[in-house]
Structures are given as structure tokens and as C-alpha cells.
Amino acid sequence: MEECPLNGFYSPAQRERYRQAIPGRYSCRAYKAGPDADQLAALHYAAARVCLPGVRIEIVPCPDRLFLHVPLVDPIRGASHAAYFIADMDACLPRALAGISGEAFVLEAAALGVDTCWVSATYRRGAVDADLAENERVVAVTPLGVAEKEPPTARKRKKLADICTTPPEKWPLWAYQAAEAVRRAPSAVNMQPWSLSYTQHTLRLLGRRADSLDMGIAMLHMEAAAGDALHLWQWGEDKCVAHLIVEENK
Ligand SMILES: Cc1cc2nc3c(=O)[nH]c(=O)nc-3n(C[C@H](O)[C@H](O)[C@H](O)COP(=O)(O)O)c2cc1C
Numbered sequence: 001m002e003e004c005p006l007n008g009f010y011s012p013a014q015r016e017r018y019r020q021a022i023p024g025r026y027s028c029r030a031y032k033a034g035p036d037a038d039q040l041a042a043l044h045y046a047a048a049r050v051c052l053p054g055v056r057i058e059i060v061p062c063p064d065r066l067f068l069h070v071p072l073v074d075p076i077r078g079a080s081h082a083a084y085f086i087a088d089m090d091a092c093l094p095r096a097l098a099g100i101s102g103e104a105f106v107l108e109a110a111a112l113g114v115d116t117c118w119v120s121a122t123y124r125r126g127a128v129d130a131d132l133a134e135n136e137r138v139v140a141v142t143p144l145g146v147a148e149k150e151p152p153t154a155r156k157r158k159k160l161a162d163i164c165t166t167p168p169e170k171w172p173l174w175a176y177q178a179a180e181a182v183r184r185a186p187s188a189v190n191m192q193p194w195s196l197s198y199t200q201h202t203l204r205l206l207g208r209r210a211d212s213l214d215m216g217i218a219m220l221h222m223e224a225a226a227g228d229a230l231h232l233w234q235w236g237e238d239k240c241v242a243h244l245i246v247e248e249n250k
Helices: 012-024 037-049 094-111 173-183 213-225
Strands: 031-033 055-061 081-088 136-147 195-199 202-206 231-235 240-246
Touching: 012 094, 012 213, 037 055, 037 081, 037 094, 055 094, 081 094, 094 136, 094 213, 173 195, 173 202, 173 213, 173 240, 202 213, 213 240
Parallel strands: none
Antiparallel strands: 031 136, 055 081, 081 136, 195 202, 202 240, 231 240
């Protein structure tokens, strides 16, 4: 398995920004305004800096009828701009890499006061106007803008104990905090398809599909929570998506 490109990719300042943005981020579906010119410039700058090799993010004026309206989900409306998350499908684990990079972008947006919503299913493929190389695919999109309403006060999430294979209170603080950051992460249909196990300086992210946006998003949240601690990522195998190994004896 190739080396995990997350190692050393994000600066301490980026990781701290993401850690602080995690509690406030939520999926916004109704927008009253687009990002202003300063926000848009900062989003372009962020898009160019957060992408792991094999991923790129394009920011565009939101095409007409990009978002599909489906029963039981609030429609996405009012967005002036959108971002396309584009992956090189020849890369190793392209969707996971897009999940990592895309969530870094989403949290950069949150830090700028720009609201977003990951959308990997309910958009019209035919409305996407990205220029793609042969190996590239748009794996998700997000609207960009300012929310019409106040953010929700609570998010529907599993309990921490239900996503940890042993009681997380017994884990070192960094591992507990990383698990809590995963618990807060967004996921498709809010499935939260992950669990975490800890042994010997190592937190393992477990799940059925390593190459998924959800797993990449969870990894970015773990990376943000690891803070200053010296740490190393390794891809896993079978049901282990990745290992996060942290130097604990400081
Ligand atoms: C990878 C991914 C794909 C998603 N796809 C869609 C989608 O197609 N349509 C949609 O309305 N919401 C989509 N969502 C938003 C989720 O439903 C939302 O993140 C989840 O319900 C948790 O809510 P929160 O983001 O407000 O915390 C997606 C989220 C993720 C992370």
C-alpha cells in the first residue's frame, strides 16, 4: 500500500483552524446570499492549498438546476456559487483523498463564515460544467453561501460509546478527542459508517469501505484533533481504513 499523503500535508495552523471550525459546521440547504468578494477570493486560495495530490476543487457560479429536489430532504436553494470536488480515479483511494481534501475545504469555508453542504447524490450530473481530464470524476459538489436561517442547535449523532470498540474514557486524551471529532463529522445520509479502536499509541479508523468520501472526512477530523502531537498515518487493510499512530511519551 502506498504511503498516506496526509502525513505532514496540513500545517499546524490549518489543523488548528479545522479543529476550531468542526463544532460550528453543519449542512446548510437554504442560502440568502452568496459569498462576498473577499470570501470568494479566500475560498479560491483555500481550494488551491487544501487538495492532496490527485484531487482538485473548482469554484463556479452555481449552474441552474444543479441540485435535485428529493422527498424528505430540504431542497438546496439560493446558492450563487458551488464547488466541485474532483478526483483522479487512477490515484490510490481517490474518494478517500477527495473526502480529506473536501472536508479541509468545507472547514476553511466555515472558518470564513461561508456555509456549505456536501452533496454526492442529489445533484444533476448533466448540470455540472467542469472541464475534466480523462481520468477525473466529480465525486461531490457543495453549494457556497450565507445561510438564510440560524444554524441548528443540535446534530443527530451516534453516542461516542457506540462508535468506539472499548470505553473511550480509558484512552489517552488525544485519542478521545480524535474519536469525538469523528463523531461530529458529516457523512452521506448521516450514516456515520465508522468506528474506532485504540491500542498502543494507535487509533484505528474502522469501516466497510476504505475508498469513500465519508472515511476521508473522518480522517481529516482525526488529523485536526491530533493537534501538536507528533503523529503518523498508515493506510490499513480489510476493515481497518487507517492507523493514526501518535507519540505519547512527551
Ligand atoms: C459524503 C457526503 C455526501 C452527502 N450527500 C448529500 C446529498 O447528496 N444530498 C443532501 O441533501 N445531503 C448530503 N449530505 C449531507 C448529509 O446528509 C449531512 O452531512 C448529514 O445528515 C449530517 O448533517 P450535518 O452535516 O448537518 O452535520 C452528504 C454528506 C456527506 C458527508
